[in-house]
Amino acid sequence: MTAIFSDEYFMQMALNEARIAYDKGEIPVGAVIVSADNRILAKSHNLTELLNDVTAHAEIQAISAAANFLGSKYLKNCTLFVTLEPCQMCAGALYWSQITRIVYGAEDPKRGFKTMGGQIHPKTQINGGILKEKCSSLIKSFFEKKR
């Protein structure tokens, strides 16, 4: 069983968001932003196809929503959980937000920020690989269905 408020607990919530994206025909990536006292500040999923907007990644929406909720553009003492390693655009947005921690699921060796060369803020901790098999198999299954 998954312990409440563990990284796996919140990543499972992000995976639920990714499944909503899957059902809408979107590349299945989901995100959740959580405060230090374990409040959910934002939940989102990729909507680039439905919105015709390359900026509508799960992370960008979650950052905007959490900042709006907090009334502050800095996401201090917050953690982002996202099912896929952020791209350089999202890494850049997370950089500006000075978010305290980033936890991602699957690696993205093609378009992830580590490959593309983006940077996260020196104040930000980052951990990858949480529920990575579940996160990556959802994406694989999406692209297999597309073929």
Add this chain to the structure above:
Amino acid sequence: MTAIFSDEYFMQMALNEARIAYDKGEIPVGAVIVSADNRILAKSHNLTELLNDVTAHAEIQAISAAANFLGSKYLKNCTLFVTLEPCQMCAGALYWSQITRIVYGAEDPKRGFKTMGGQIHPKTQINGGILKEKCSSLIKSFFEKKR
């Protein structure tokens, strides 16, 4: 005199947007997206302070607005004019948009994508330095006033 539809002509339009940002107390950066037949698809300026949102850079807003106007997330045959070298977030968004051309004014040696390590799409042409003195002196004057 500035020739109509030249790079300087559209950069002057982006500078007018930057001045609107300046008057709102925002770091003065402006952007314009133009189609191949010289139609203005989007005009925008930085709104990160007013919107409490680190993603509200001029470029991100212009990309979303132009894609919404075109009904396509790909900005093919479009040119972005922006008064400051894009950051890694905006370079990432421009990468995904596959925009045909990027024209920027002043360099950003601290937070520009060339320093931070971001990439633009191999299909995208990029030119810097158009009206760079005007673009950078507006930003300098903003920070001098702040002190």
